[in-house]
Amino acid sequence: MNMHPSDLPKAPTRTTCPYCGVGCGVLAQPGPAGGATIAGDTEHPSNFGRLCSKGSALGETLSLDGRLLHPEIGAQRVSWDAALDATAEGFRRTLEAHGPEAIAIYLSGQLLTEDYYAANKLFKGFLGSANVDTNSRLCMSSSVAGHKRAFGADTVPGTYRDLETADLLVFVGSNAAWCHPVLYQRMLAAKAARGTKIVVIDPRGTATAEEADLHLPLAGGSDTALFCGLLVHLADEGRLDQAYVAAHTQGFDAALARAREIAPTLAATAAACDLPPADVAAFFELFATTERVVTLYSQGVNQAAQGTDKVGAILNCHLATGRIGREGMGPFSLTGQPNAMGGREVGGLANQLAAHMGFEPASIDRVRRFWDAPRMAEAEGLKAVDMFDAVARGEIKALWVMGTNPAVSMPRADAVRAALKRLDHFVVSENVASNDTLGAAPHIRLPAAAWGEKDGTVTNSERRISRQRPFLAPPGQTRPDWWAVAQVAKRLGFGEAFGWRTPGEVFREHAALSAFENEGTRDFDIGALAELDARDYDQLKPIQWPARQGAARTETRFFANGGFYTATGRANFVAVAPITPAATPDYRFPFRLNTGRIRDQWHTMTRTGKSQRLSSHLVEPFVEIHPEDAASEGLKDGGFARVTTAHGHVVLRVRAEPGQRRGSLFAPIHWNDETASHGRVGALVHAAVDPFSGQPDAKATPAAVAPLRFARQGFALTQGTLGALDPATWWAKATVPHGIGLLFATDHVVTLSEIFPDLEPGDEIVDYVDAGRGVARSAVFRDGALAACLFVAADRQENAWTFLRARLGEELTEGQVRSLLLAGRASDGAACGPLVCACHGVPKGVIETAIRAGAPDAAAVGAATKAGTNCGSCLPEIRRMLVDARALATA
Known part of the structure; x- marks a missing residue:
């Protein structure tokens, strides 16, 4: 089964990215010493050569350290x-x-x-x-259940091209700018070229919301009410496609009647969603008067105790207007995994x-x-x-x-x-x-x-x-x-x-089953691929299903002319469940915890955690909270909070974010016992599930927050191993160039020998200690190069961390050493700050320098620094920096 090194391909191999459901094509060129050079495949119809930060860094994740290699x-x-x-x-x-x-x-x-x-x-x-x-x-089963309930099968009706030809894109519970960035950039390009309008429906002020023409920060869980209100509005304003409804659907009257119970008027809808009526009216008018509408939904819809009903409420609006299966229109589920x-x-x-x-x-x-x-x-x-x-x-x-x-x-x-x-x-x-x-x-x-x-x-x-x-x-x-x-x-x-000898034989059997006794009665049919020989399977180009035997292979949409997979051939409108009154609040857990992903990490970090670039943007597990909630709970931006639910607690760095909705918290899912001491957010999430899909609700666990303070904070960087810390110490690990980094907070004294157990007698150690201020900084040089360092103080030392993380194994000038040890920061300020653009490795300080030099917009910043010129997922952050710089200049 093993491939001999001489059999390895000499030219780049066309393969597919292993991250999100966009399915980007990748060109991988093996390196002579292991690893590979990674580039986007310009011929792949999903990405046309573009890769996001995670895809671009795939070559950094292929090392064999930490691999399970034997049974x-x-x-x-x-x-x-x-x-x-x-x-x-x-x-x-x-x-x-x-x-x-x-x-x-x-x-x-x-x-x-x-x-x-x-x-x-x-x-x-x-x-x-x-x-x-x-x-x-855990991520898309409510979409499956919603599709099957409405369409009779788990059918995605549209194609990616619809996202570029739509005149209105409605994102519901989807931070595509971070979670599906390559596809999102295709949509932004359409917006720039065609004037496509973007509406974002999300309680959080995400990177996607920053690009929107209209952001509706609705109350968590109120999506069903919003789309019920939209259905009522479409009916009352005469915006239904009566011919489509009559010819191809069933159950409309019951669905509309239930929608009227839930959201009888625009004002009632606005109240249920805790939104300004004018914003709700603007969204309703945009949807009603724009024929080419695509509604994109993801985890914010699916990961809910009413996830299937949320999907159903969205599908109802598209079925009622006949906006399905035609170019530039339809509901579209963005899946999270490859x-x-x-x-x-x-x-x-x-x-x-x-x-x-x-x-x-x-x-x-x-x-x-x-x-x-x-x-x-x-x-x-x-x-x-x-x-x-x-x-x-x-x-x-x-x-x-x-x-x-x-x-x-x-x-x-x-x-x-x-x-x-x-x-x-x-x-x-x-x-x-x-x-x-x-x-x-x-x-x-x-x-x-x-x-x-x-x-x-x-x-x-x-x-x-x-x-x-x-x-x-x-x-x-x-x-x-x-x-x-x-x-x-x-x-x-x-x-x-089970006598297969190759994966191609497994695939052929799978394809044959899809066509077995099908005759067009089931949506999934790839019978045309059931007879692929080994060569054809190896060279198979990206192909959409259905691919029925004897049928032309073309871009395919479903349901423009009906043809649903229900017993009657008609789509089912769904009378969603009445929205039950909120339970009596538990005074112990006044907040609602929403969990999700961040831009540069993937699931539990077993792959992305190996990349030094991907580990440099958001380095620690954190919790976002609105600044007013932070103040009322005694939390400080950049400090620590203990987040508690009925199932456990974690300790997270506090990020006070104005875009966070009052009464809610957001924490990412990625950290675990391998990468952080107290960051297992999954341990907090309750097990409430959607009754149809069984998908857990990961967006609304009752939670409490409380401040937690440590006497000292610091970081360690080393090319060697890290020693054990006191069990009460908070820490997070991160991969850095040529080594490993540890950020920590503790009430205990952290010594050089404790954190670096492999110090050698010939190492040169340079120290700076200010006992009165609780500052201790040490740098370890081996053969003239920086081998390790330990910085401890009363608060964070972000500048020193971001400068030194890239300097392990290098020789530092005497001035750099003096500046770091005495001032705790690099003399070269432009090189400091967290990484903003992971694709090109551009830190915050470099972008700030370009803005101070006169770069007026993100395009000019990109021209000067390359930041934002690849996947574009850092563009919202760059634009925020530009806005902040203008505000500072006019203050």
């Missing part, structure tokens, strides 16, 4: 045969003793479609268990079977016959939250976790981590040697291939299938996930059904 049983290295035998035996034993309800597999949108297909086939078709779910349950869509296609969710089929008797029989499955699951399995609750109760006794980190990402993550330790049989397929889930002591660890080594396909948000091709040799004994599943299946007696 292990009980933390002891074993052969693959021993690990696979033990994996199979554990599931066989559990099945015989407790039945299929006692086994489960938890998958990931990071997997390739072929991996997903193999796992789903084994568990649902041959082991009889539908307990097959995925971390995609292969969330592929997982949906093969049935990687517990309530799906395969090829967009559900657990209807006819579908169960069809898949059983296609697979020749001996023990077919005949009912839906447990969704993610219920699955881990069943683990905690001891009902699920054997679990295989593949390519994800639920001990960080699941709601009530501490309880999930504790539950994992109760399993009788716990298998983890991973490409890292250490994370929070592995910390729960799985019995078996299987080393998986990582991006750059994987071979298969992914599907992006517009239904476009792309190849992910290997360009690096699999290190150690790593293997593809589909291969590991097939080997376990063979040991369980199913070798003939």
Whole structure:
């Protein structure tokens, strides 16, 4: 299975980015000493050569440090045969003793479609268990449920081109500027060229909101009321497409009646959303009078206890106006992971079977016959939250976790981590040697291939299938996930059904199932790809589905002329559930905690955390709070807060942000026990779920905040190892050029020998101590170059950190050393400040210098510094700096 170095491609390999659902094409050129040079693929129709900050830094994430390279049983290295035998035996034993309800597999949108297909086939078709779910349950399952309820199938109607030809783009709960930046830049280009209007509906003042013509910072959870009000307005103003509604839909009257109960008037809508009536009226008028409207929604809609109804309320407005399936118009779900869509296609969710089929008797029989499955699951399995609750109760006794980190990402993550330790049989397929889930002591660890080594396909948000091709040799004994599943299946007696030799063979079977007894009755059909030979599969160009056998392969939209996948062929309008009165507030938890992503990090940082560029923008776990709330709670911007919910607490750096809504908090999800002492935000999130989708509500956990103060703060930088700190110390780790950095806050004295255990006798140590001010600064030089430094003071030392993080291994001038040790900051101020543009490595100080030199706008800043000229996700921050500079100049 291993690729010999001589077989590695000499020319750049066309592959696909492993981050968000945009699905950008990447050109990867292996380097002679490992790693790769990364560039955007100008021929890929998703990105046309552009990459975001994360994609641009992929070459920095390919090192083998921290990789799991060999199979292990009980933390002891074993052969693959021993690990696979033990994996199979554990599931066989559990099945015989407790039945299929006692086994489960938890998958990931990071997997390739072929991996997903193999796992789903084994568990649902041959082991009889539908307990097959995925971390995609946490990010887009409410969209799946909303699509199926309205359309009869999980169909994304439109294409990316619609986002460029629309005249109005409505973002709902989507910070696309940070989370889908390449696609967002395509939309901004359309705005500049065509005058496209942008409306952002989001409680937070995000980077996306800063570019909007209209921002509606509605009360959290009130999206349903807003779109119910819009439906009423469209009806009352005669803006419905009566012909489309009559010919292609059903249930409109009931949906409108319910909308009138929830939001009978514009004023009532504004009150329910806590918005100015004039702003609501402006949005309603824009939507009503603009034919080409695309409504884009993401986690702010999906991650809610009413997520499916939020999706339904949006879909109702598009169906009522016939704005669906035609160029430049329609609802559009922006998926968060690279292969969330592929997982949906093969049935990687517990309530799906395969090829967009559900657990209807006819579908169960069809898949059983296609697979020749001996023990077919005949009912839906447990969704993610219920699955881990069943683990905690001891009902699920054997679990295989593949390519994800639920001990960080699941709601009530501490309880999930504790539950994992109760399993009788716990298998983890991973490409890292250490994370929070592995910390729960799985019995078996299987080393998986990582991006750059994987071979298969992914599907992006517009239904476009792309190849992910290997360009690096699999290190150690790593293997593809589909291969590991097939080997376990063979040991369980199913070798003939899992006899694939290549991922292309898995894909062909998947494609054939999609067309099996289809005849146009199911939306997902890639039968035209079922006969690809090895060469065609290897050279497969990005292609949208459906790709039916014998049909022309063109850009495809759905539903412009009806043709829905319901029993009647008509779309279902949804009468959303009445909005229940708010529960009596719990005085202990007066805030609502909203969790989400930041610009330069990804999930639990096992990949992006390796990049020094991506670790330089927002370095520490933080909580955003409105300045007035911060003042009332005694919090200081840049200080610390203890954030507490019914499920746990964390300690986070405070960011007082005027764009944060009063009464709410925002904290990012990325930090974990590997990267921070007190940053596991998933441990705080409650387990309330949407009743239709089972998706957890990650946007409204009741929470409290309180100030926390430390006697001293500081940082350490080293090319070596870091020592252990006092358990009460707050810390966050970050990758820096040529080493590692640690930011900390503590009430204890931190000594040089404690933090740097590998000091050598010949090291030159230069110190500065001011005991009266509590300042201590030390620099360690080895062979004349900076090998480590420790700075401690009463408050943050951001300038020194941002200067020195890039100087490890370098020789410093005597003036630089004196300035740093005496003043605590670099003499070269332009080089200081946090990194603003991660793509080109441009810090804040360089941009400020360009603005002081007369750069009047972001374009001029880009011309002078390159900042903002690649993915554009830093442009909102640059524009804020320009505004601040103008305000300062006129003050």
